[in-house]
Amino acid sequence: MTHxxxxxxxxxxxxxxxxxxxxxxxxxHFLAARGFGxxxxxxxxxxxxxIWGFERGGTEFKLCAFPLGGYVKLASEEPGxxxxxxxxxxxxxxxxxxxxxxAGPFANAVLSVAVITGLFVVGVDVPALQSIPAEIGTIETGxxxxxxxxxxxxxxxxxxxxxxxxxQDVAFAVMTSIGKPLAFEVERGGERxxxxxxxxxxxxxxxxxxxxxxKVLPRxxxxxxxxxxxAGGLERGDELVAVDGQPLASPAAFVEYIEARSGTPVVVTLxxxxxxxxxxxxxxxxxxxxxxxxxQLTVSQRFPLGRAFVESLRFNYGxxxxxxxxxxxxxxxxxxxxxxxxxxxxxxxxxxxxARSGFKSLLYLMGVISLSVGLLNLFPIPILDGGxxxxxxxxxxxxxxxxxxxxxxxxxxxxxxxxxxxxxxLWFDVSKRLLGG
Numbered sequence: 327m328t329h330x331x332x333x334x335x336x337x338x339x340x341x342x343x344x345x346x347x348x349x350x351x352x353x354x355h356f357l358a359a360r361g362f363g364x365x366x367x368x369x370x371x372x373x374x375x376x377i378w379g380f381e382r383g384g385t386e387f388k389l390c391a392f393p394l395g396g397y398v399k400l401a402s403e404e405p406g407x408x409x410x411x412x413x414x415x416x417x418x419x420x421x422x423x424x425x426x427x428x429a430g431p432f433a434n435a436v437l438s439v440a441v442i443t444g445l446f447v448v449g450v451d452v453p454a455l456q457s458i459p460a461e462i463g464t465i466e467t468g469x470x471x472x473x474x475x476x477x478x479x480x481x482x483x484x485x486x487x488x489x490x491x492x493x494q495d496v497a498f499a500v501m502t503s504i505g506k507p508l509a510f511e512v513e514r515g516g517e518r519x520x521x522x523x524x525x526x527x528x529x530x531x532x533x534x535x536x537x538x539x540x541k542v543l544p545r546x547x548x549x550x551x552x553x554x555x556x557a558g559g560l561e562r563g564d565e566l567v568a569v570d571g572q573p574l575a576s577p578a579a580f581v582e583y584i585e586a587r588s589g590t591p592v593v594v595t596l597x598x599x600x601x602x603x604x605x606x607x608x609x610x611x612x613x614x615x616x617x618x619x620x621x622q623l624t625v626s627q628r629f630p631l632g633r634a635f636v637e638s639l640r641f642n643y644g645x646x647x648x649x650x651x652x653x654x655x656x657x658x659x660x661x662x663x664x665x666x667x668x669x670x671x672x673x674x675x676x677x678x679x680x681a682r683s684g685f686k687s688l689l690y691l692m693g694v695i696s697l698s699v700g701l702l703n704l705f706p707i708p709i710l711d712g713g714x715x716x717x718x719x720x721x722x723x724x725x726x727x728x729x730x731x732x733x734x735x736x737x738x739x740x741x742x743x744x745x746x747x748x749x750x751x752l753w754f755d756v757s758k759r760l761l762g763g
Contacts, residue, residue: 350696
């Protein structure tokens with residue numbers, strides 16, 4: 327019974343996340359077409375046999391049996407279709423047709439920005455790597471980072487000669503370099519040092535790991551009433567910077583320090599409203615004699631609406647930039663396609679895991695996938711939006727339409743490529759999830 331409930335939760339999470347993404351994408355096409363006065367014949371979620379629907383304003387809105395996709399059918403959209411109606415797709419200016427194709431991916435980007443903005447407003451426990459400095463907080467024992475002589479507090483200046491500013495850059499370089507030595511240049515105590523780090527492949531995923539983690543300062547998520555923390559003046563939202571003058575690198579470091587000092591006054595340096603303040607707390611012993619001050623810690627990123635929107639733009643730009651970089655590394659064989667590409671089985675598994683972690687995690691995943699879907703559709707592959715845009719741009723340069731035979735051949739090639747891609751990612755999903763490969 328428990329297994330069936332987990333399967334049901336995974337299925338519902340998958341349908342919700344993918345359904346919203348597809349709906350928004352097709353809504354972008356639909357609204358752009360309607361905005362230009364084009365005739366829209368159908369708005370479909372899914373493919374194949376219709377299972378429910380209605381007609382309004384000359385458009386059939388329907389749900390179809392096969393849920394992995396959707397489409398907007400415009401009047402006279404297909405090559406060879408002719409009409410004298412000025413509202414039909416092929417009778418509209420090319421720039422309007424390009425705008426309609428761009429509207430779907432643009433809507434996906436808007437959805438991602440909106441979702442991530444909302445999460446940053448309410449607080450999300452996913453560190454925004456693009457806003458975290460490239461400073462090492464902790465190092466795993468026995469890891470490549472430790473073997474290379476890296477230390478907590480080191481600030482990464484460059485990797486393989488390329489300047490590094492944020493932890494996002496460090497993470498990407500490490501993740502895409504399994505077995506490849508990376509030249510790290512770090513700053514330590516005012517000096518610049520060089521070392522080589524060779525990421526390894528962990529047993530549970532296919533990206534490189536060096537055992538180094540960023541310095542992410544914990545925040546006070548809640549203060550227990552009547553606790554030493556309340557008596558000492560700690561407040562919800564305070565950033566924990568140091569204890570007794572010792573800088574903190576992680577929530578675990580703070581917990582360990584407090585647990586070892588039951589009954590001993592501790593000076594906590596806090597970040598509050600842009601200022602540094604100090605408060606003294608006296609940890610009380612718990613049943614095991616360990617010190618406790620009565621706070622719940624979090625690494626949640628939480629910003630006012632304006633700042634959240636800016637951080638969301640930065641986040642999405644970073645995801646887009648690195649997604650395209652991963653595609654480039656697939657073609658240069660620096661990253662295995664199997665580890666970088668995900669199909670419906672993998673997305674469903676990730677959706678289920680996110681749902682189990684909480685609705686905010688599911689929304690976060692949905693935002694990232696939405697942006698990825700938008701980017702994928704912009705690739706210059708025939709049938710996809712990007713491929714259609716390329717054809718229209720070529721026609722604009724030639725100042726004439728391509729022949730029907732050429733357009734049909736392009737469509738056939740595009741369909742073959744899409745089928746090959748779908749079969750490939752499905753095989754990757756099956757081998758990773760069902761065959762343990």
